[in-house]
Amino acid sequence: MDEWMWRFLGKVPLDAINLTLGDLGFMEEILSGKSAIARPEQVPGKNFVSANLAWKEAGKACPWKPFLILEQKPRGFRKTWKIAVTGLAAEQGAYNRSMVELRDPAAALPEVLAKIREKCDYVILLTNLHAGAVEKLVQDHPGVDMAILANHGTSLNPPRKIGETALVESFDQGKFLGEIALYMNGAGQVERLRNRYIELNSSIPDPPELARMAQEAESQLDAVRMKR
Numbered sequence: 001m002d003e004w005m006w007r008f009l010g011k012v013p014l015d016a017i018n019l020t021l022g023d024l025g026f027m028e029e030i031l032s033g034k035s036a037i038a039r040p041e042q043v044p045g046k047n048f049v050s051a052n053l054a055w056k057e058a059g060k061a062c063p064w065k066p067f068l069i070l071e072q073k074p075r076g077f078r079k080t081w082k083i084a085v086t087g088l089a090a091e092q093g094a095y096n097r098s099m100v101e102l103r104d105p106a107a108a109l110p111e112v113l114a115k116i117r118e119k120c121d122y123v124i125l126l127t128n129l130h131a132g133a134v135e136k137l138v139q140d141h142p143g144v145d146m147a148i149l150a151n152h153g154t155s156l157n158p159p160r161k162i163g164e165t166a167l168v169e170s171f172d173q174g175k176f177l178g179e180i181a182l183y184m185n186g187a188g189q190v191e192r193l194r195n196r197y198i199e200l201n202s203s204i205p206d207p208p209e210l211a212r213m214a215q216e217a218e219s220q221l222d223a224v225r226m227k228r
Contacts, residue, residue, distance in 0.1 A: 018087035018126035052108035082120040138165040
């Protein structure tokens with residue numbers, strides 16, 4: 001997380017974002033009131049989730065949630081679906097942890113599943129854990145319907161099943177937009193899913209405002225490179 005990502009989130013709101021240790025340097029600057037571009041009260045509105053990043057500061061509400069429950073009405077169905085989204089952060093070395101504790105994912109996942117499984121129709125896990133760790137977690141703790149991995153993936157493979165969990169990988173650095181379609185039977189149960197990756201190349205024009213932001217960011221990077 002940095003200034004440019006924060007500004008981007010202000011223009012393109014997302015339903016849920018997995019918070020990681022790598023985001024916390026910039027996040028702590030905001031939460032401590034030292035940021036020139038964002039205020040602490042703006043953080044909860046960004047829809048960050050994490051089941052294993054615990055807030056240390058007593059007496060203050062945690063600025064992110066362990067999970068969010070979204071409501072969607074599938075095409076052709078009268079019933080509104082409740083979709084729970086939670087997140088797990090991976091160990092990432094010597095990041096500043098003055099405001100948070102990184103809990104063991106194997107302890108955090110069953111705790112959050114116990115709170116959400118009966119309240120919703122579908123559970124999505126967002127994580128930057130390695131694929132092998134995620135596979136073991138969902139086998140040991142059933143209840144996750146889909147896990148979306150963001151860990152420098154460069155694979156365009158279709159989803160694979162680990163028990164009852166579909167594992168999907170996002171592509172590194174946002175070079176492809178991932179789309180997942182769920183196909184349901186008459187009883188409202190997911191029978192299959194399909195994903196596709198849309199390459200974000202020059203054939204897809206940038207929205208003008210985001211294009212200007214990208215040019216500004218590139219100019220700052222060029223200035224830094226010239227000083228080296």
